[in-house]
Amino acid sequence: MEVSLLRYRPWRGKLHSPHKSVWTIARISLMMMFHRKIFWVMYSLGLFIFLMYFFGQYLLDWAETTTAETTISVGFIRTEPARFIEVLRNVLKFNGQPEMYRNFFWWQGSMVMIVLALAGSILVGNDFHFGSLPFYLSKPLGRWHYLGGKCLAVAVFVNLMTTIPAVILFLQVGFLKSWEYAVEGGYSLGSWTIAGEEWHLRLPNPLFFGILGYGLVLTVCLSLLLVATAGWLKRTVPMVMVWTTVFFFVRLLTAALVDGLQYHPRWRLFDMWNNTNLLGSALLQVNPYGPRPDWQPSVAEAAIVLGAVSVLCLTYLSHRIRAVEIVR
Amino acid sequence: MPDILESSDPRRGNRALIQAHDVAQTGKNDAIDAAHSVATLPSSLASRPAPATLLFDQVSKWYGPVIGLNEVSLELCPGITGLVGANGSGKTTLMRLAAGHLRPDLGNVRVLGHDSWTHAAKRYIGYCPDTDTFYEEMSGRQFVETMARLHGFSRLESRRRTETCLEMAGMAGRADRCIRGYSKGMRQRIKMAQALIHDPELIILDEPMSGIDPVGRQEFIQLFTQLARRGKCLLVSSHELQELEKLTDQIAVMARGRIAAVGTLAQIRDLLDNHPLSILVATDNPRSLAGALLHLPDVVGVELGEGENLIVRARNPRGFFRALTQLVLEESCEIRHLETLDDSAQAILGYLLGTRQA
Amino acid sequence: MTSASPWKAWLYLVWLCLQRQARAHQLVWIALGLLALTTAVVGLNTLGGRWTMNHWRFPRGGGGTQLAVWVEGMGPLPGSAPALALQTALKGAARSILFQAGLSIFSNWVVFSVFLSFLLPIWSLSFATDAIGGEREARTLVWLLHQPLPRPGIYLAKYIAVLFYSLAFNLGGFALICLVGGRAGRPAFSLYWPGVVCATLAFSALFHLMGACFRRAAVVALVYSFFLETVLANMPGYMKRVSIGFYTRCMMFDEAQKFGIQPEKPYIYLPVGSLTAEWVLIGITALSLGIGMMVFSRSEYHDLN
Numbered sequence: 001m002e003v004s005l006l007r008y009r010p011w012r013g014k015l016h017s018p019h020k021s022v023w024t025i026a027r028i029s030l031m032m033m034f035h036r037k038i039f040w041v042m043y044s045l046g047l048f049i050f051l052m053y054f055f056g057q058y059l060l061d062w063a064e065t066t067t068a069e070t071t072i073s074v075g076f077i078r079t080e081p082a083r084f085i086e087v088l089r090n091v092l093k094f095n096g097q098p099e100m101y102r103n104f105f106w107w108q109g110s111m112v113m114i115v116l117a118l119a120g121s122i123l124v125g126n127d128f129h130f131g132s133l134p135f136y137l138s139k140p141l142g143r144w145h146y147l148g149g150k151c152l153a154v155a156v157f158v159n160l161m162t163t164i165p166a167v168i169l170f171l172q173v174g175f176l177k178s179w180e181y182a183v184e185g186g187y188s189l190g191s192w193t194i195a196g197e198e199w200h201l202r203l204p205n206p207l208f209f210g211i212l213g214y215g216l217v218l219t220v221c222l223s224l225l226l227v228a229t230a231g232w233l234k235r236t237v238p239m240v241m242v243w244t245t246v247f248f249f250v251r252l253l254t255a256a257l258v259d260g261l262q263y264h265p266r267w268r269l270f271d272m273w274n275n276t277n278l279l280g281s282a283l284l285q286v287n288p289y290g291p292r293p294d295w296q297p298s299v300a301e302a303a304i305v306l307g308a309v310s311v312l313c314l315t316y317l318s319h320r321i322r323a324v325e326i327v328r
Numbered sequence: 329m330p331d332i333l334e335s336s337d338p339r340r341g342n343r344a345l346i347q348a349h350d351v352a353q354t355g356k357n358d359a360i361d362a363a364h365s366v367a368t369l370p371s372s373l374a375s376r377p378a379p380a381t382l383l384f385d386q387v388s389k390w391y392g393p394v395i396g397l398n399e400v401s402l403e404l405c406p407g408i409t410g411l412v413g414a415n416g417s418g419k420t421t422l423m424r425l426a427a428g429h430l431r432p433d434l435g436n437v438r439v440l441g442h443d444s445w446t447h448a449a450k451r452y453i454g455y456c457p458d459t460d461t462f463y464e465e466m467s468g469r470q471f472v473e474t475m476a477r478l479h480g481f482s483r484l485e486s487r488r489r490t491e492t493c494l495e496m497a498g499m500a501g502r503a504d505r506c507i508r509g510y511s512k513g514m515r516q517r518i519k520m521a522q523a524l525i526h527d528p529e530l531i532i533l534d535e536p537m538s539g540i541d542p543v544g545r546q547e548f549i550q551l552f553t554q555l556a557r558r559g560k561c562l563l564v565s566s567h568e569l570q571e572l573e574k575l576t577d578q579i580a581v582m583a584r585g586r587i588a589a590v591g592t593l594a595q596i597r598d599l600l601d602n603h604p605l606s607i608l609v610a611t612d613n614p615r616s617l618a619g620a621l622l623h624l625p626d627v628v629g630v631e632l633g634e635g636e637n638l639i640v641r642a643r644n645p646r647g648f649f650r651a652l653t654q655l656v657l658e659e660s661c662e663i664r665h666l667e668t669l670d671d672s673a674q675a676i677l678g679y680l681l682g683t684r685q686a
Numbered sequence: 687m688t689s690a691s692p693w694k695a696w697l698y699l700v701w702l703c704l705q706r707q708a709r710a711h712q713l714v715w716i717a718l719g720l721l722a723l724t725t726a727v728v729g730l731n732t733l734g735g736r737w738t739m740n741h742w743r744f745p746r747g748g749g750g751t752q753l754a755v756w757v758e759g760m761g762p763l764p765g766s767a768p769a770l771a772l773q774t775a776l777k778g779a780a781r782s783i784l785f786q787a788g789l790s791i792f793s794n795w796v797v798f799s800v801f802l803s804f805l806l807p808i809w810s811l812s813f814a815t816d817a818i819g820g821e822r823e824a825r826t827l828v829w830l831l832h833q834p835l836p837r838p839g840i841y842l843a844k845y846i847a848v849l850f851y852s853l854a855f856n857l858g859g860f861a862l863i864c865l866v867g868g869r870a871g872r873p874a875f876s877l878y879w880p881g882v883v884c885a886t887l888a889f890s891a892l893f894h895l896m897g898a899c900f901r902r903a904a905v906v907a908l909v910y911s912f913f914l915e916t917v918l919a920n921m922p923g924y925m926k927r928v929s930i931g932f933y934t935r936c937m938m939f940d941e942a943q944k945f946g947i948q949p950e951k952p953y954i955y956l957p958v959g960s961l962t963a964e965w966v967l968i969g970i971t972a973l974s975l976g977i978g979m980m981v982f983s984r985s986e987y988h989d990l991n
Contacts, residue, residue: 013872020741038900038902038905038906041723042905042909045909046915048917110912110913110916111913114905114908114909114910114912115915117904117905117908118902121902121905122902122906179802216984233712234711235820235823236819236823236902236904236905237710237713237812237815237816237819237820237904238712238713238716240811240904240905240908241713241716241717241720241808241812242716244804244908245716245720245808246914248722248803248804248912249800249804249808251807252799252800252803252804253723253724253727254802255795255799256795256796256799256800257727260791260794260795260799261731261736261791261795387818391988424990427832428832428988429828429831429832429986429987430986431986447833447834447836447837448834450832450833450834450835451690451834453832455832456991457828459825459828459990461824461825461826462826462829463706463829465709465825474702475829475833477694477695477698477702478698478699478830478835479690479695479697479833479834480690480691480692480693480694480695480698480834481690481694482691482694522829526690526834532752579967
């Protein structure tokens, strides 16, 4: 039977612009990871720190509320347990202050690195190693769309482990303390009187934007660095070695140089995670030159290094992403 | 051709003899149900001069909830057996079970009496997988020699065997380049060479002709035939049914994890009662012949084709051809062309799998 | 017919595995690069005389070590034998402060921090997970599994090849780092090398087992090395006794105890004796090997081709 007699209706839709392929590539990459059990095992390990903060805050609040009316004896002095709990809260930084979020982002470093090592190997390394890149680039989209899609997927993983849990902690503090916490210090957009009551409209607490800013810094820097590393090394083990070198080895080495051997703090600029922490601390409006870790470079220097590394990665990727391998 | 086959057993026969045992009847597919009746061969063919090289005994294999192989029983003796089936029918699973890379969930697989999973059985198995990856940094010669050394041969013996097998596979002059730069056909030849290096009794070939040029295919067919003549048992899986027909007439047809049919093409065709044989007859007086043919008891239908052609559909091909010869002599018809249209492996496969209608 | 020898086959397999590990170019070059970087950093610090407390920032350094340097460099004082004896004792004490300061700093910041926390696990991980994991990823494992060699034998041959490279980098690299560490580094090697060997055996066996069990063994090994080991090491009580790093450090602390090198808070750390730690590490090695052989001999690898 001739095809023309089959009365197929031609597709009448509109072709989307190539920019939409960014989300398509990201979505496929996310599904590839979400289908793997190992990802969920590692993600649950990565949530340990978040759960510690989450339940820690709740526990302290519950203890404070429960012991509100009681007094205890310390030696010959009678005092309220709430004061000790307050001290504990401030020492552990479970107090909704910017330091709490800064510490949370710092401690998530290990698992974020490990999850990203897995993501890099599966999402990008496999494309280069097994030759799937031509399938992408043979479609009407450019290398930047491919790069955007992969970076977007990596960004989702980064934010799933850092920004989103931090925002949940922020909301939790608001629920436990008072909702004023959420808008404290926020810029006022105006006030109105409605039915005899005064209503104010304010932007959220600047801390909220600091959390989002910190997340953005991590997203941009880590995604570019990961895609560049995976594109260079392709196979899992070498990629993992280099990735861990950049984030674990360099951290240990710079700590040994600066803390152990008393070198100038500028040597810490090699530690990428520390640089993101400095920049993030500035966005959270926390003093980055706190007691631990000691002796830090300036925030501006950290920002310059991060920017330079990101530009280098972009430059490398613009040459690396091509449909046909050039064999020399 | 050089001879490395030092262990050929003169007691082995030249023909492969296949006997399929009980195949459980399930399923509603007519083609497969019809084919179940061909699974057991007539008893005259059941006797065999040599013990089975490969034995599948009620083997089942699951991949989670999906059944890959379903109560398969099969015995292979020296000779060439073709394995055909649609994608997903279980051919690769069967071959991997035979090669000892998978273990059956039920039943057992034996190679010359040894469980195929054990390392002792591997000594008798030569496997040419469908994988296309090697130790890419090695040359073809180095790779084949490495496989020989891993079998435990000395360096000298390994080199001798390597040269012999490379020549058999047609790679002797090209084996010094890195495998990384090989074409698909060259890789296939290297796989063939390494499968023969230790002179195995059972040779499992998964798509051996894939990527080989037509001249090379002829060479391979000659090689396989020679190996079979020397008492080796070859199990060849291929989608190239015409090539398989040139190689052997013993086939095992797989469908949905079961052996749908085993035997020669003619035997399987004979037993497909629901699908009468279609024969093209070109004659000077088609209408007259058509009328006469309709009186024959084995003829179920006659169709006037283009020009002087008749397409006759008949059961019991032997009986029909005898009757046709008699009829032609009686009627003094001139038969210009006589051709059976659907006793090829492709047609039989189509009937068995239900993808072809008579 | 020329008979095939299973022993020859197995020995050739060991040789083949050694060759193939060496041909994992990227891996070897990265490992060498790490070694070169660490050696260079340590060497430059040795040349700059940084293994002392002299350059430490106020108020940590300064006066105390300067005094020790002055006392140590003092010429013999005129006077009676008791005064000379006292001076000799003071000089010995000053020398030992300076000496131990170097060993202490080198141990804390190079051995326990950089080497034990990163280099030793990563070198072991890289070779051990690539042994089987790399073959699976490259889809070349079929060529080994198809040989008439028992699977436990294949597993063992791979482990021997892994061990060769792991020991070469861990022990050899440690020796090189200590050598360039000068006066502070050389005693560190003689104190800590048994711990390095035992840790290499245990880490290699464990990561080799992961290579047989998991497709992405390198990532699983990463989780173990840089998450579980770190988390467990900071846990109070006996939880940390589950980690290989704990026993390695116990062996090292035990040897270095006479030089005053010990865990930061021994009453929290609760170290075990050197002999116990050694046997535990050997036990972990044997157990991991045994389980690995069993797993490898029973596993069906569906990603062979």
